Amino acid sequence: MPEDKATTSDDVQDPDLVAVTEGTVAAAEMTRPAGLDRDRILQAAVDFIDEHGLAMLTMRRLGASLGVEAMALYRYVPGREDLLDGVVDRVVETLFDNDDGDDIYVGDHHGWQDYLMRLAHGVRRIALAHPAIFPLVASRPPAAPWVRPPLRSLRMVESFLGTLTASGFSDQAAVAAYRAYSSFLLGHLLLEVTQLGAQVSLLDQPEGDPEAQANTDLADFPALMRAEPLLSLDKSAAEFEEALENLLDRLERVLAEARNSGTGDVADLS
């Protein structure tokens, strides 16, 4: 992202940085007419991170992107940390944006499997739409200790647990499912967006001959050298589907067993 030149940090007078600032300032003059408010600031922050990366976001530059001095932001946002929390909330809440303006996941779904698949694809869509923001979704301290990213809001957890218990899951099984589901989503999507970021940062590095460099590095690793072409294939979408279906199968088995035996032990599921 911003630390492009590999290890050489020659950005004291980085031309990129100047270009970024000038560009955003110029673009801002067009969107300035309306007054500031918290929503406009959060949206500007989302756009800025999408375009320039998290490391580039400063209060001063965000202000500039809105055609305003940094100090003006503090009327609407308590500080930078709160701003980042707001960015995460805003991005996650777009899960519920649809034609009706209502929660598409809680209503009109066909069984809990359908619900979990819709939700998973919704979260994945967000992650891919904002690859520079998703790591924040994963790492910002949650609202409560038992909230597990990327399902970060009480509303989402309630929706999840409510749907599963209404479908026959015991409370224990629903909680176990919540844990397994969040682990699955976080692991897969964080790795997917990380690899997205790694792809683009490679293009900004004209560091000699990349082909020769990679092969030199791999000389001592025979298995790696053999597997490298396979490793470079992007199977993210297929793997996501596979892992999701596997998880649903596990949950289905747990639910069926609980119905037959009457037990719903947390240990039945991870």
Place this chain on the structure above:
Amino acid sequence: MPEDKATTSDDVQDPDLVAVTEGTVAAAEMTRPAGLDRDRILQAAVDFIDEHGLAMLTMRRLGASLGVEAMALYRYVPGREDLLDGVVDRVVETLFDNDDGDDIYVGDHHGWQDYLMRLAHGVRRIALAHPAIFPLVASRPPAAPWVRPPLRSLRMVESFLGTLTASGFSDQAAVAAYRAYSSFLLGHLLLEVTQLGAQVSLLDQPEGDPEAQANTDLADFPALMRAEPLLSLDKSAAEFEEALENLLDRLERVLAEARNSGTGDVADLS
């Protein structure tokens, strides 16, 4: 909307910050005798993050913790970004630290299942030993685009792929296993250390009556309110074992099918 004193950053003149600086400076005077070198600096950075958190780490404070001005560090470390990469490498490499000083995972293991279990527990031990550092392990740009945290070094990937292919996995199946395994480790361990961090940050917030506050928040969420005691139970270790065993079962099935049918399609596994 919890934008109260919980998330406000009122540390302009934070007494904690003063205490931290003074404490580390005082402690540093005892470990000063030897000269600086890269290793001592990286170890000091690891210790500092473990104790005070990543946000507290600055070049100036790290220098102070070594009894030296910040500028002296630049003889041995190109900059802060490189320093963080070094911290990650150093922590991950402790996987190979043992009595023999050799790789315990590549040798003397009893089959690939045993290998994967040892490796998983090794990574988990590291994550729990350095909960403030593990998010860095997850988020730092990897050495190659196809390197998937938390298995961050070419050495580790080679060890992984070599062990599985030597055990009868096709290259495709080994790569698919690598992807599933890294997703599993990252998701579970990142959530585990995040929740560890959330626990301690709660103790630093004497924000009125916590019991009343929590109950108020949950009033609108019936399923959540019912499940809250279950959600607060820490089942991390058991869930980790469960998910690991489930993953190994899947891999075993893939391996067996490949041996029987001769196929080893990547799509067999996510």
Place this chain on the structure above:
DNA sequence: ACCTGAACACCGTTCAAGT
């Protein structure tokens, strides 16, 4: 050879002052 003082170009944040 190794460290430091001073400096530069930034930060986040506060607050009196402007309009």
Place this chain on the structure above:
DNA sequence: ACCTGAACACCGTTCAAGT
């Protein structure tokens, strides 16, 4: 009521100067 200028206490980083 809303924004800004100036200021404060920090940053990361460079480099000539000290020892």
